[in-house]
Amino acid sequence: MRLRNKPGAKETILNHPEYILTDASDWRGQWQKRFEKTQPIHIEVGSGKGQFIVEMAKANPEINYIGIELQTNAIISILEKQLEEKLPNLQLLLVNGADLTDYFADSEVDLVYLNFSDPWPKTRHEKRRLTYHTFLKTYETIAKPKAELHFKTDNQGLFEYSLASVTWYGMTLKRVWLDLHHSDYEGNIMTEYEEKFSQKGQPIYRLEAVFHEKDKA
Template structure:
């Protein structure tokens, strides 16, 4: 979905360095210093307009969250939510999620969220899917031993691909939901896309998996 340009978006981003960075490389290995408390760090790669990660930060004050998004017009929406909430456990990073090792040290992250990522359905674009093996390697590198990856999508093809990709990579699939909203899962926080798709009656797929790094 193409997002409408928001006038003054970059000015707002530049004016709020306490919440958002356009280059986080200087904080590599030092992200805890940007938070009020030293707590486990969870990241969402591709935050969209930020409903999920803002609500997660509100619901779990004992965890530090970092929103990662490439599109300025999406990230400004996350920043606007944060300027209203002023959550001490939420930071924003406007960068390309493919380069995470430039921004996070080995073992700095405790959990990774992927929500409604671009499915890149054509076979020739497989390497762009955020559950492709090179991305999994990146997540594993920046994560603590036995960190988890949580993934949600409405796209059945991407979900099936991701199940196979994670299994081939050697991850442990802890739980799989083929219709999340009609399951007994509790505490689900929806993204904007999730609300839209579920309202149309589309099933939401979800998984939790563990990296087997030591």
Template sequence: MRVRHKPWAKDKLSAYPQYVVQTPEENRGNWQNIFEQKGPIHIEVGTGKGRFISEMAKANPSINYIGIEIQESVIVTALDRLIDADVPNIRLMNSNAADLTTFFAENEIDRVYLNFSDPWPKTRHEKRRLTYKTFLNTYEKILVKNGEIHFKTDNQGLFEYSLWSFSQYNMLLKYISLDLHNSDYEGNIETEYEEKFSNKGSRIYRCEVQFK
């Protein structure tokens, strides 16, 4: 999907340091200190326009959330949502997910959310998929013992690949849904993409996996 460039986005992100962490690497090992209260830290890699993470923060005030998005012109919309939500347990990072160990120390994160990631369907692009083994290794380093990844997508190919990748990495598959919106799963919070694809009749796939 092409994203309309917003030349003013960078300045707006810089204008709200209370919401957008400007130098995240400086918080490595000390992320608890940037929130008003201590609690588990959940991160969303590829937070997009921020609907999911802002609604999660509202629904779970005892959990601290960090939304990570590389595109300035996208995350600035998440910032607007955050300003409107006015909840203290969420921060944003305009950063590359490949550098997570630069920003987070070992055992610092409790859960990783991957929602509607780019499927990178061509075989030569396998290493770019956020469920590829090198990314899994990165998540494992920053997650607490037995930390979890919660993954959602509308792309059947990516879902099948991810289940294989999780299994090859010897992760525990705790929950799998091949049709989330027609399942008995409770408490689902939709992303913008999820609503769009579901309204078009696309099936939504979801799983929860745990590092052993």
């Protein structure tokens, strides 16, 4: 989805380093210091306008959340929400999700969310999919042993690809939903895309997968 340019977005971001960073390399391994309390860290790669990450932070004060987004015109919407809410357990990061090992230390993250990622349907763009094996390797590096990956999409092709990708990578599938909104799953918090697609009657797919215990050197 193409987003409109928001006048002054870059300036607003630079004026609020207490909530958002454009380069977090200095905070690698130190993320807990940016939160009010030391708690499990959950990250969302590709947070869009932030409805999911903001509502998750409000609903789960015992967890620290980091929303990661590459587009300035998207993350500014999350920052605007945070400036209103001032949630002590929410931080934002304006960076490329492919470079997460530059900003997070090994085993620093407890859970990774991927919500309605770009499907990149053409085969030549496979490496850009956020469940491609190089991305999974990145998540595994920054995640704690046996950390989980939670993934939601409306795109059946991407979901089938992701099921295969996490399995081939060696992850353990914990749970799978082929029609989330008509299941017994409780506590679902929707993204903006999820609301849009579900209103059209499209099924929402979801999976939870677990990284294996890391080898001890």
